Each structure stands twice: as C-alpha cells, then as structure tokens.
Amino acid sequence: MKLIIAYIQPHKLDDVKKALTEAKVSKMSVTNSLGCGEQMGYEESYRGIRFEVNLLKKVRLEIAVNEDYLQHAVDAIIAGARTGEIGDGKIFILDLADCIRIRTGAHGVKAIG
Amino acid sequence: MKKLRKNRRISHVVWLCMGVLLVGAAAAVADEPAPVGEIEAAVEGLQMNMNILWTCIAAFLVFFMQAGFAMVESGFTRAKNAVNIIMKNLMDFSVGSLAFFLVGFGLMFGATNGLFGTTLFGLSGVEPGEDWNWTFLIFQTVFAATAATIVSGAMAERTKFVGYLVYSFFITLLIYPIFGSWAWGSLLDGDGWLEGLGFLDFAGSTVVHSVGGWLALAGAIILGPRLGKYGPDGKPKAILGHNMPLASLGVFILWFGWFGFNPGSTTYADGWIGYIAVTTNLAAAGGAVAATATSWILLKKPDGSMALNGALAGLVSITAPCDGVTPLSAILIGLVGGALVVVSVIFIDRVLKVDDPCGAVSVHGVCGAWGTLSAGLFNMDTGLFYGGGLGQLGVQAVGVLAAFAWAFGLGLVLFWTISKTVGLRVSPEEEMKGLDIGEHGMEAYSGFQIFSNM
Numbered sequence: 001m002k003l004i005i006a007y008i009q010p011h012k013l014d015d016v017k018k019a020l021t022e023a024k025v026s027k028m029s030v031t032n033s034l035g036c037g038e039q040m041g042y043e044e045s046y047r048g049i050r051f052e053v054n055l056l057k058k059v060r061l062e063i064a065v066n067e068d069y070l071q072h073a074v075d076a077i078i079a080g081a082r083t084g085e086i087g088d089g090k091i092f093i094l095d096l097a098d099c100i101r102i103r104t105g106a107h108g109v110k111a112i113g
Numbered sequence: 114m115k116k117l118r119k120n121r122r123i124s125h126v127v128w129l130c131m132g133v134l135l136v137g138a139a140a141a142v143a144d145e146p147a148p149v150g151e152i153e154a155a156v157e158g159l160q161m162n163m164n165i166l167w168t169c170i171a172a173f174l175v176f177f178m179q180a181g182f183a184m185v186e187s188g189f190t191r192a193k194n195a196v197n198i199i200m201k202n203l204m205d206f207s208v209g210s211l212a213f214f215l216v217g218f219g220l221m222f223g224a225t226n227g228l229f230g231t232t233l234f235g236l237s238g239v240e241p242g243e244d245w246n247w248t249f250l251i252f253q254t255v256f257a258a259t260a261a262t263i264v265s266g267a268m269a270e271r272t273k274f275v276g277y278l279v280y281s282f283f284i285t286l287l288i289y290p291i292f293g294s295w296a297w298g299s300l301l302d303g304d305g306w307l308e309g310l311g312f313l314d315f316a317g318s319t320v321v322h323s324v325g326g327w328l329a330l331a332g333a334i335i336l337g338p339r340l341g342k343y344g345p346d347g348k349p350k351a352i353l354g355h356n357m358p359l360a361s362l363g364v365f366i367l368w369f370g371w372f373g374f375n376p377g378s379t380t381y382a383d384g385w386i387g388y389i390a391v392t393t394n395l396a397a398a399g400g401a402v403a404a405t406a407t408s409w410i411l412l413k414k415p416d417g418s419m420a421l422n423g424a425l426a427g428l429v430s431i432t433a434p435c436d437g438v439t440p441l442s443a444i445l446i447g448l449v450g451g452a453l454v455v456v457s458v459i460f461i462d463r464v465l466k467v468d469d470p471c472g473a474v475s476v477h478g479v480c481g482a483w484g485t486l487s488a489g490l491f492n493m494d495t496g497l498f499y500g501g502g503l504g505q506l507g508v509q510a511v512g513v514l515a516a517f518a519w520a521f522g523l524g525l526v527l528f529w530t531i532s533k534t535v536g537l538r539v540s541p542e543e544e545m546k547g548l549d550i551g552e553h554g555m556e557a558y559s560g561f562q563i564f565s566n567m
Contacts, residue, residue, distance in 0.1 A: 048412050
C-alpha cells in the first residue's frame, strides 16, 4: 500500500480528477494549501505599498492505493497536471503501514479498494 | 446649509397656480372667489410640508451612510476585527443620537451665550408634533453621527471598545456641537462667530468632515500603529483589507447617502435640490477618476482601494461649496480632491508614519479642508476666481484652521485622557488574536476558513 501526496496547480484539479477517474482511481482527499518552490512569487500592491507574495495557492491531493494501481494513478496525475511550465507541482509517494475502514473495521488492502 | 430661501419666488408662482386651481375648485362650489390671503396661506403651508418631507427623506438617506461607513471600514480591515468594526459603527450612532438629543443639539442651535447655545436641550419647550424643530433635530442628529463615525476607520483594529464608547459620547456631546454652533448656529436660534465672518460651509466639509478627520488623526497618533504595520527599519508594510467588494458596496452606499447630505442641506423643496445633486455627483465622479489616474501614475496600477477613497474624497470636497459653484468648478474640485487623497494617504503612511487603515484622515480631514478652501476660490459670488478677491478665501482659511485647532487639540486631550483612565488600546495578545474574540467573544465569519497569518 502506498500513499500518494501530490501538489498541483489549483486550476488543473478538474483535469487531474478526470484523468484519475479514467484510470479507475476514484478515492481521494483534496485540500487547499500554500507553498513556494521554483516558481518564485509575484508582486502585489495595496494602498501604495508593494510586497512580494511567494506562498502561492496550490491544491494538495492525498490518494491511498494498492501497489497495482500506483503507476496508473501517478500517470493520471501527471497527465492531468502537466503543462511543462515551472510550478506544475510535485508528487510524493510514501509507504503506508495500514488502512482501516471505520464502518466495517476492515484492514489493509481490502479497506483501501 | 442655508436658511429657508424666502426670496425664491419662481417656485412659489408654480405652487401659487396649483393652489389657485385647488382653492378655485372649492370656490366654484361656494360660488365666491377665495380671498388672496387664504390662497397664500395654503401655498405657504404646502411649501412647509414639502420642506419637511424633503428634509426627512434627506435625513434618512444620511442615516443610511452609517451602513456605508460600516461596510467600507470592515472591508478595508482584517476579518478578525469585523465584529468590532460593526459594533463601533452601531454604537457611535446610538450613543451619539442620545448625547446629541440631550445636550449637543442645544449647544449647537440653542440661543447662544456668544460661544455656544444654552437652550433647546432635549428640545425642551418644543411641543410634540408638527413643529419644524423635530425635523431639524433628526436631520442634524444624522450629521453629528456622521462626524462621530469617521474616526472609527482611522482607529480600527487596535482600539479598546470601552474607550471608543467614551470618545463617541464626548464628540456628539461637546466637540462637534460647539464647533457646529460657530458655523451653523443661526440655522435655528443660535449665532456663531464663524458664520458672522461670512464663512461658507454649505453641508459640512469642515463642520462635519474635517472635525471628524482631525479627531481621527489625534486618535490614530495617541493609539500608535497596528502591530506589524512598520518594520524595524520604519518602512510601512501592507496590511490587506479582507473584502474589497464589501468596501465598494460601502462607497456606493455613501455616494447614495450624499444625495441626502448635500442636496438635503437646502432643507427647502425647490429646484436647488437637483442642482446640488448635479454638483455633488460630478465632484464624486471627478474624485474617483483622478484617484484612479493618480494611483496608476504614482503606484503603477489603478489601485481599487484608492479609487474608492477617491470617490469619497470628491464627495467630501464638494460638500462645502456645492450650492455656490458651477458644474465645471465642481468637476475641478472633485478632481483635485481625488488626486489629493492618494498623495495624502501615501504621505501620512510613509512620512508621518500614522497608521490610518481606511484613509479617514486623508478623505475627511485633508479633503474637507480642501473643499472648504475651494469655496473661497470657486464661489460664484465671492470666490477669488470670480472677482471676489482674497476676502472669502481668507475667511475659509480661518474656518479650516479653527476646525483643526479645535478638533485636533481637543482630540489629543480626549484620547490621552481615555488612554490614562479606561484605556484606549487592547493588549498585543488580543490584537494578534483579533478584537472580535477579545472584545466581543465572537467571530465574524464562523464556519469560514480564514487563511491569514496576520
């Protein structure tokens, strides 16, 4: 079992979701997040004072998958989120120790699917 | 503001004709023409009721400006202080209405002892009912409360609520009415030294706006800047307002209310209402355009918050001269006001280092002074540009300086006294957490995620 954490551009979320659905990955959590990376920031101004905004709005996806779905899910995220520009985002993959479905108490591979 | 224009006969003729028709119909039944005296009395009665109706409608429009101030100020400040802003706006109107009824109105419009009025407290001696004084009281009450609420924006996000209540009480009890009696006392039973000099302030660029603006300056100085407003090097930092659409709704409400503020100050139903609405609107439009252009040039972008301030700057500027200038002069007065407000906001922020989150000192104090002086330049009868010489401008300058000395001086004393007694500023912990939780124990946007670390 793996946990995929992906940071993507907010406006690419719909494309990523569509690609994931086509890859038959339909379970995910989505949260808003702020982050900075290679994209750097941009300048805003308010009442005559300029300031650097370098924490940019991003969307964070968390997807727990069994091993056989891992590559499909990663491919789908890349297909949906990639523009080739700096700022497209990053994908992290972590080993997942366990997964428990609260309603049934099921563990592991069964609980994820 | 002027006394009823008794010499404006043109409209009287129109009403006379209507009166003749009405009374004529009755006379036809009686088969006997009504005496001229009766017709004139009917016309006069009708005109009086029209005046009352118009003045009341104008008063209700000016009342609505309180909502405008509440929206502008909450929009220009952070979400964590929004409940505090609306509480200050609600309470300065409420406390102010009581204080002005009981004491302020009498000081402003009662028979004068040479310095302020001494009769009409609580409108004692005035019969409940039709008397004009009741209409005049409600109209003047909403003006007094406008002066009071201006200060709230400059002192936003760090002022202790109880300290603000004490301030609200004293401005409508003493500070505003006594200055008002000098300029406007003779509108009723009083008589003031400034109006004796020939001071022109039709609807209150100085009496209402500058007085509020200079008190706001005193308050912001005694309070000191919000935490994080100035870096260790003294450079100002941006503290972003949390809702620009709300601020713009507030400005539209204020613009709307100003059609009561200026045209209403005729307190007389005739064509001047329309004329003053035109000069008022032109100056507001000019102010918004000039502020947009000025911020575009100076700050590289047409700053929305500056444009909103610009519309208000135009309105404040035209408030004193609106009845005595040509439409083209009104545009010019508004344009200068709009440019001035941008420069003034930057100057106060960067050079004086006084933290005024909403630009209240610039909009109301500075542009109020400009508007008052502009009457000395552009007034069609006495202005410098119309061959009136420097006399009127000099009198206007005396009024501007008197307002500054009175309001800023007493403001420093009042706010310093409050800071040494009930307290004027919240603790740094409370300021960081937000005044909504600290002062009022509630949140403005419960259920919303506020993504801000300021």
